[in-house]
Each structure stands twice: as C-alpha cells, then as structure tokens.
Amino acid sequence: MTHTAVGIFKVKDMKSRNGVSRPEMMSISQKYQNLCLKKGAWDPDEDQILRAYIKRYGTRNWNEVPKAAGLLRSGKSCRFRWMNYLRPDIKRGNFSKEEVQTIIKLHEMLGNSWSAIAEKLPGRTDNDIKNFWNTHLRKSFNNNISNTAVQAPKLEGTQTSEEESKQRKSSNIIDVSFPTAPKILNSEDHHVNGINENKRVEDNVGSLESIGELSLLDQPSSMEAQMGRVEDYGEAYTDQMGVQELLDYPNVSHNFDAGQEFWMNCLMKTQLHGNKV
DNA sequence: AATTGCGGCAACCGCTCCCAT
DNA sequence: TATGGGAGCGGTTGCCGCAAT
CATH class of the missing domain: 1.10.10.60 (Homeodomain-like)
Structure with a gap:
C-alpha cells in the first residue's frame, strides 16, 4: 500500500x-x-x-x-x-500595482525573507513572490545598477493565456535606468526604526501591523537612508538632516526616487496596456 | 521542420528553528 | 538541559513552452 x-x-x-x-x-x-x-x-x-x-x-x-x-x-x-x-485563499491572478510596490519596498527592507513579505500580501505565497522577484524584479534591480536594458515584469499572473504570453514575450524588453539608485551594503548590525537585521525577520515584521503601515515606506530611497545601508550615490541618501527629517515625519513624502518612480510607471503601463512603454 | 536557447513556474532539497518530551 | 521530530524557510533545480535561428 x-x-x-x-x-x-x-x-x-x-x-x-x-x-x-x-x-x-x-x-x-x-x-x-x-x-x-x-x-x-x-x-x-x-x-x-x-x-x-x-x-x-x-x-x-x-x-x-x-x-x-x-x-x-x-x-x-x-x-x-x-x-x-x-489552499482556497490563494490568489492566482495579476500582481497589482500595490502588490508590486509592496514587494519592492519590503524587499528593500527585509531582503529575501519571502514568507515575511508574503504575510503582507494576502493570498500570495512566499513561493509566488520569490518566483516573481527572481524572474522579473531581480533582473531589473541588478540592471538598475548597471543601467542596461531590463526585462519588464510579467504582471498577468500565473494563469496567463497563450495570447498574453506571446504578447508579453514579444514586447517585454524595455530600457530603464535608475540614475540615483542606492547600493545595498552588507553591514553588520542595523537598528533603524526598530528593525534589527540580525534578528529573525518575523520579529521585525511583527511590528508592521497592517499594509497601511507600509505607507511609511513610500519613499524607497529614503528608506535606504534610514537603514544606513546606502553608499554615496547622491546627497539624498547621505544627508543626515534628511534622514532625521524622515524619522521625525515618516508620513510626509520625501525624496521619492525618480528612477524608481519611472520604473514603476513602466511596470504599470506594461500591465495596463500589455505593450511597450 | 528541426534544433537550440531562454524564460517562467512548480517543486524539491537542505538547513534552521521551535516545541514537546 | 538535552534531544528528536515536525514545521517552515530560502535557495536551487527541472521541466515545459515558446521564440529565434
């Protein structure tokens, strides 16, 4: 048997x-x-x-x-x-704009802690997010540094039609550059906004009670500055006063990175129009 | 038409952590 | 306190389909 x-x-x-x-x-x-x-x-x-x-x-x-x-x-x-x-609550459709943004922001914050990221995306599994990142976003962020052509993320989700698939494959190379991209460093011990990178990720994420709190992270580049992991890629990341301002007024929009904003727009256009940007 | 290369996704593997004994 | 088993996690692999040659 x-x-x-x-x-x-x-x-x-x-x-x-x-x-x-x-x-x-x-x-x-x-x-x-x-x-x-x-x-x-x-x-x-x-x-x-x-x-x-x-x-x-x-x-x-x-x-x-x-x-x-x-x-x-x-x-x-x-x-x-x-x-x-x-699992009945699995969401298998498109990754929405909000979900993509959340993934990007949380990945900046947590690294490859897919389960922790998945907790903030109801219906998405860590494996889905990991695959999505590895096949779409990682390349973008790698190339982000070298300013070369990147592959646009597929946003249709896992159950795409053949037509969508063909369309995607015929039009998924876009040119994106991030002139002010931050560089992530491997530092030893960081405590920023109560986040200790040496602790288990769950311990840190536990403090983020809802997606709503992610609004605090609406400034990707600034967040890098908060985490103290930014090399000298521009004043926005090294300006101590700016960092303090962020800590004091986390809900106020600061220094939104133009490169990432452009990139996000590309993603959204790709999703909405299913074609070149 | 056949072959090759590549991208995307599902699934496996090895490791660590947690908890019960 | 030590140990073993179960659960969960991240990294990696394998397969499939499609496009290019």
Whole structure:
C-alpha cells in the first residue's frame, strides 16, 4: 500500500547494529523513502485526494497526511502543494500595482525573507513572490545598477493565456535606468526604526501591523537612508538632516526616487496596456 | 521542420528553528 | 538541559513552452 514503505523505518527507535551507525541508517532510510515516494508534478487526482483529506481532517501533522490520505508523497511535498497551490485563499491572478510596490519596498527592507513579505500580501505565497522577484524584479534591480536594458515584469499572473504570453514575450524588453539608485551594503548590525537585521525577520515584521503601515515606506530611497545601508550615490541618501527629517515625519513624502518612480510607471503601463512603454 | 536557447513556474532539497518530551 | 521530530524557510533545480535561428 502507499504508506507502508514510508512508515517502515522508524529511525529514532533503531539502535546501531551490524556496524551501521545511526546517521548511516538514517541516510539509508531516507534514500529508501525517497525511492518509494513520487516526485514531480502533481496530477489532478492527487490534488483532489489531498484537498478532500485536508478539508475533512485539517493539517495537524503533515507527515501523517500522505500516509492517511494514501498519497505516495512526502509530508513536505503535501504541505508545499497545499500551501502554494491548493489552499482556497490563494490568489492566482495579476500582481497589482500595490502588490508590486509592496514587494519592492519590503524587499528593500527585509531582503529575501519571502514568507515575511508574503504575510503582507494576502493570498500570495512566499513561493509566488520569490518566483516573481527572481524572474522579473531581480533582473531589473541588478540592471538598475548597471543601467542596461531590463526585462519588464510579467504582471498577468500565473494563469496567463497563450495570447498574453506571446504578447508579453514579444514586447517585454524595455530600457530603464535608475540614475540615483542606492547600493545595498552588507553591514553588520542595523537598528533603524526598530528593525534589527540580525534578528529573525518575523520579529521585525511583527511590528508592521497592517499594509497601511507600509505607507511609511513610500519613499524607497529614503528608506535606504534610514537603514544606513546606502553608499554615496547622491546627497539624498547621505544627508543626515534628511534622514532625521524622515524619522521625525515618516508620513510626509520625501525624496521619492525618480528612477524608481519611472520604473514603476513602466511596470504599470506594461500591465495596463500589455505593450511597450 | 528541426534544433537550440531562454524564460517562467512548480517543486524539491537542505538547513534552521521551535516545541514537546 | 538535552534531544528528536515536525514545521517552515530560502535557495536551487527541472521541466515545459515558446521564440529565434
């Protein structure tokens, strides 16, 4: 049956014997389990089984889910499928302007803490955001520094039609430059506005109670200055008085970076018109 | 028409953290 | 207090489809 192989080795209960150490046995067990488990894309039947099982029994123990549901998958795989695809509250459409802005701002602030970013984007998963960043935004920000052509983000979402896909691919190279782009540094310990980069990200993000509070971050370049991670790319980032002003009046619009504003406009035009900017 | 290269997404892997014992 | 298991996270890989050659 499906879960016999999975449950065969209870490694923690085994003692070393025949000269095989526990770690070695662990490894053997893992390999054996892996051989027995299905990998790769999920088919609709598996989705249906998992969905039905979780609907009925919930997700208290992911390792039990595949065994009890009769799926030849690891608990991790089931969890991943549920969390990133099957969950009913998953949003699978376009990334809105607000969502893109939020991702950009939070990434400036938190780095690659996708789960923390995802918390502020209801319906979006960390994996979605990570993929979106890696395939669209990262290139833009890398090229941001070198001022070369970048690829416009795809904003249609994951379930695009072939037509949209073709249109996107035929028109997705735009020229964007960021004349005043800040450069992120690898610094040791930063405490800005209560954010400690050396702490777990959740601890820092916990202080941002709602998306509304993100309005405080509406000045991307200035935020870099607040975080003290800006190299000398212009006075706006190094002016201590300016930084103090931001700290004193966080809700007042300061020094909105023209390069990023332009870039954001490009994104929005691409989304709204589905064509060149 | 066949081949190659590339982009995008889904999924896996390895690691760390948290919590129960 | 130490240990082990489960959960969660970020990085990476593999596959598929499309465009270019």
